[in-house]
Amino acid sequence: QVQLVESGGGLVQPGGSLRVSCAASGTIFSIDVMGWYRQAPGKQRELVAIITGGGNTHYADTVKGRFTISRDNAKNTVYLQMNSLKPGDSAVYYCYARIYTRSKEVILIDDYWGQGTQVTVSS
Numbered sequence: 320q321v322q323l324v325e326s327g328g329g330l331v332q333p334g335g336s337l338r339v340s341c342a343a344s345g346t347i348f349s350i351d352v353m354g355w356y357r358q359a360p361g362k363q364r365e366l367v368a369i370i371t372g373g374g375n376t377h378y379a380d381t382v383k384g385r386f387t388i389s390r391d392n393a394k395n396t397v398y399l400q401m402n403s404l405k406p407g408d409s410a411v412y413y414c415y416a417r418i419y420t421r422s423k424e425v426i427l428i429d430d431y432w433g434q435g436t437q438v439t440v441s442s
Contacts, residue, residue, distance in 0.1 A: 387400040
């Protein structure tokens, strides 16, 4: 089985920085795309940033220039460096990964989600 475990959330003042991490564990053949989504109360979950296995990235316009997504393939970990945080960034941040696993000789592709980590930006 595969699990995604997030860490690094917390309370930060406007203009501050946080780095959230997400480590995938379990029987993993390989990891394709990884990313971060967020959901604020009363709002839909939205894409924040994604990074492909080849290192290509995509950011939501609202975070472009402030957030940086990266990954360490050796550690099966994705990071989101959040700088110049605004109150509007407050949300539960969810880790996402598309992961290949192998059962016998069959390779499977599944989407996995972390439980979420709370990020609160407030004075």
